Amino acid sequence: MISQSQLYRLNYQPEALEQILEKVPVDRMEKKILAGKWSIQENLGHLLRYQEMSQIRFKRILNEQEPLLDRYIAEEDEEFKTVLNQSSKEILFHLKEDRQLFTAHLLSLTKEHLSRRGIHPVFGTMVLSECIEFFLLHESHHMMTIFRLAHS
16 A cells, blocks of 8 residues: 555645645746746646656556656657646646546555566666655655745
């Protein structure tokens, strides 16, 4: 089983995004506040695509013997560009909707599933439970960025 901490964050991190963004004007979502850095909307789009790509990675770990996982680079992802055509509200809605399915799948995994390994291009060999932790930490990093942008 996934840890209680992971389950809690899987369930509630997307809700924290709603709280962070509830008072942010729509025109500020697309505005590049820091030169050369993503807008709030781009960060949200990245979170949605990263979640989708993580699901693909996790399936590979479950179905292949220690697969080498490609590094995800949003700027090279055509789907990322497509996601950005949606409003921030739509992106957040899809993120939360997809998260429910993602979490349900992760809850169905056994100890044996969670001990399967994949090879990350930077961090090396990791078991699936570590990959879940990495996913959550990566997401929280972008949430902090969104918080900064919303309050700067």
